[in-house]
Amino acid sequence: MDFQLSDSQRALQETARKFAREAIRPKAPHYDETAEFPRDLMSTAYELGFMNQGIPAEYGGSGLSHLEQVLVCEELAWGCAGVTTSIFANDLANLPILLFGTEEQKQRLLKPFGERMRLSCFCLTEPSAGSDVANLGSTARRDGDHYILNGSKCFISNGGYADQFTVFATVDKGRRHKGITCFVVEGKPPGLTVGKHENKMGQRASNTVSLTFEDVRVPVANRIGEEGQGFPIAMETLDHSRPVTASFSLGIARAALEHSLEYSAQRQTFGKPIREHQGLQFMLADMAMNVQAARLLTWQSAWMLDNGQKNTLISSYAKCFAADMAMKVTTDAVQVYGGYGYMKDYPVEKLMRDAKLIQVYEGTSQVQRIVIAKELFK
Amino acid sequence: MKILVTAKRVEDPESKIKVKPDGSGIVQEGLKYKINPFDEIGVEEGLRLAAKHGGEVVVVSIGGKEVQEQLRHALAMGAHRAVWVNHTGTLDQLALAGLLQKVAEKEKPDMVILGKQSIDDDQNQVGQYLAEFLGWSQATFASKVESLESEQEKNKVPALQVGADGKTVRVVREVDNGLATLECALPAVVTTDLRLNLPRYASLPGIMKAKSKPIEELTPEKLGVDVTPKIQVLKMSSPPPRKAGIKVPDVATLVDKLRNEAKAV
Numbered sequence: 001m002d003f004q005l006s007d008s009q010r011a012l013q014e015t016a017r018k019f020a021r022e023a024i025r026p027k028a029p030h031y032d033e034t035a036e037f038p039r040d041l042m043s044t045a046y047e048l049g050f051m052n053q054g055i056p057a058e059y060g061g062s063g064l065s066h067l068e069q070v071l072v073c074e075e076l077a078w079g080c081a082g083v084t085t086s087i088f089a090n091d092l093a094n095l096p097i098l099l100f101g102t103e104e105q106k107q108r109l110l111k112p113f114g115e116r117m118r119l120s121c122f123c124l125t126e127p128s129a130g131s132d133v134a135n136l137g138s139t140a141r142r143d144g145d146h147y148i149l150n151g152s153k154c155f156i157s158n159g160g161y162a163d164q165f166t167v168f169a170t171v172d173k174g175r176r177h178k179g180i181t182c183f184v185v186e187g188k189p190p191g192l193t194v195g196k197h198e199n200k201m202g203q204r205a206s207n208t209v210s211l212t213f214e215d216v217r218v219p220v221a222n223r224i225g226e227e228g229q230g231f232p233i234a235m236e237t238l239d240h241s242r243p244v245t246a247s248f249s250l251g252i253a254r255a256a257l258e259h260s261l262e263y264s265a266q267r268q269t270f271g272k273p274i275r276e277h278q279g280l281q282f283m284l285a286d287m288a289m290n291v292q293a294a295r296l297l298t299w300q301s302a303w304m305l306d307n308g309q310k311n312t313l314i315s316s317y318a319k320c321f322a323a324d325m326a327m328k329v330t331t332d333a334v335q336v337y338g339g340y341g342y343m344k345d346y347p348v349e350k351l352m353r354d355a356k357l358i359q360v361y362e363g364t365s366q367v368q369r370i371v372i373a374k375e376l377f378k
Numbered sequence: 379m380k381i382l383v384t385a386k387r388v389e390d391p392e393s394k395i396k397v398k399p400d401g402s403g404i405v406q407e408g409l410k411y412k413i414n415p416f417d418e419i420g421v422e423e424g425l426r427l428a429a430k431h432g433g434e435v436v437v438v439s440i441g442g443k444e445v446q447e448q449l450r451h452a453l454a455m456g457a458h459r460a461v462w463v464n465h466t467g468t469l470d471q472l473a474l475a476g477l478l479q480k481v482a483e484k485e486k487p488d489m490v491i492l493g494k495q496s497i498d499d500d501q502n503q504v505g506q507y508l509a510e511f512l513g514w515s516q517a518t519f520a521s522k523v524e525s526l527e528s529e530q531e532k533n534k535v536p537a538l539q540v541g542a543d544g545k546t547v548r549v550v551r552e553v554d555n556g557l558a559t560l561e562c563a564l565p566a567v568v569t570t571d572l573r574l575n576l577p578r579y580a581s582l583p584g585i586m587k588a589k590s591k592p593i594e595e596l597t598p599e600k601l602g603v604d605v606t607p608k609i610q611v612l613k614m615s616s617p618p619p620r621k622a623g624i625k626v627p628d629v630a631t632l633v634d635k636l637r638n639e640a641k642a643v
Binding site for chain 1: 412446447450451454579580581582583584585586588589
């Protein structure tokens with residue numbers, strides 16, 4: 001057991017911390033208020049290699065290990081979770097290609113992301129298939145050397161600005177999850193329509209849209225894996241992305257804790273700073289303790305992937321615990337600030353809104369518990 | 379051209395510095411370290427010069443194994459290779475300049491760029507000693523005319539202007555009453571001031587590549603330098619704590635106090 005980070009791991013953490021402190025955080029309130037797409041931050045993030053961070057260097061990415069990705073993403077999310085979701089969307093969308101694509105597909109579909117800034121999005125969720133992935137209604141019909149895609153997707157991060165779409169559709173709805181197949185749609189082909197940007201509660205700097213596919217033609221060469229392999233591809237992708245999603249919670253919660261420590265030292269009641277009241281101390285101690293517990297689970301779940309171990313159980317522990325932790329810690333941070341915490345002029349209510357999404361996206365906290373239970377019963 | 383830059387390991391200016399109760403030094407436990415910010419500006423300038431004129435940036439640091447962290451930082455920013463002078467224990471400014479002299483004589487750079495001072499003990503001596511030891515021209519406190527928000531800065535144009543024949547460098551220096559421009563014959567020693575440039579971030583791919591860039595290990599013995607300190611630090615102490623301010627009831631009292639107590643107006 002070794003909890004010591006290497007010099008280069010600390011260097012990655014340090015550069016992400018600097019970018020979060022100097023570039024992301026000053027602009028976070030603006031993007032939260034306006035829900036504009038943070039294009040300037042994204043292009044700097046691209047130049048510095050925060051985008052496509054998990055893609056190996058030979059395919060044009062930064063080549064970070066999973067542990068390194070969670071170290072970096074905690075820092076970025078400390079700056080703003082919405083911006084981080086936008087930055088990380090490429091990595092999520094490109095995971096199926098990286099994990100299941102052929103060498104030819106990796107060369108053709110991943111490498112261009114290293115040549116100039118391009119965005120990619122992961123299109124799994126549908127209006128009536130979120131947690132229940134097997135209920136997917138989008139269809140793919142074979143037509144010669146093409147497939148024809150039809151259906152609609154919702155809550156797609158970066159969907160409004162994407163140059164490439166990783167899409168899950170079924171070749172036979174009757175086969176339930178055994179019909180699901182993964183495709184990569186390049187460019188903006190005829191029949192692909194982008195819906196309006198959703199007006200979200202939190203993480204407002206991330207672009208979230210619905211997409212409609214009407215007779216969209218995809219070459220067979222862009223099918224990732226075999227027909228019917230889409231469900232395990234999606235599940236393994238989520239095994240890989242859960243540690244990073246958990247790390248977003250760490251960043252949000254750590255920011256909430258730091259704000260709370262600072263504010264509780266300044267704010268006076270009954271003649272002393274509020275942090276000298278035991279009630280406050282118990283809250284602050286619980287916040288710090290839970291952030292660290294979630295961090296250790298997150299690091300473990302990433303470390304397992306780096307060591308070639310199946311991490312479904314531990315990464316579900318990590319994602320679920322970290323998301324619920326961030327919700328509790330940010331809610332308590334608003335409590336520490338009292339009435340001021342409820343005001344948008346203070347930084348903690350944003351963190352509470354941002355944290356809520358982590359309990360929902362990439363598998364709700366309830367779905368994580370179902371996965372955990374299934375693993376326990378094995 | 380070949381540029382030698384320094385990367386001293388210093389306490390992170392954002393960490394809380396406490397002096398040990400016996401005055402023998404500062405409390406090291408729990409401190410964070412980073413590259414001296416003035417050296418980081420030197421690394422940036424070296425990289426810009428190498429990008430414009432071609433060539434190589436070699437970074438040097440002196441200290442125990444831990445200074446490799448600062449060397450890796452400079453390598454991650456883009457320096458090509460590193461020289462590590464392995465030495466633990468106290469070094470004074472003369473010893474540091476003596477070691478750098480030998481490294482410079484071995485590397486034969488066109489220019490050595492150092493921070494004007496390091497933010498730990500603020501001596502501002504090593505660059506000057508080094509130029510003297512080498513017998514080279516020197517330009518300290520290098521700055522530039524353009525602001526740090528200018529287009530030149532955004533486009534990473536080097537502030538140090540190398541002559542067309544590659545034999546001179548023109549340096550704008552910060553002096554008490556403005557800016558002074560010097561032209562020095564190369565090779566030269568240049569020390570950086572704060573407004574020379576904004577150092578780039580170490581990118582993620584840069585950090586990953588730095589892992590496999592070479593670090594050459596040297597020692598004072600190998601370089602033939604006697605590093606026995608000639609200067610001894612007798613005692614360190616914290617500055618006296620600031621006295622609490624006072625509240626005045628009205629403007630008239632304030633003006634009275636400023637005039638008669640502080641004698642400021």
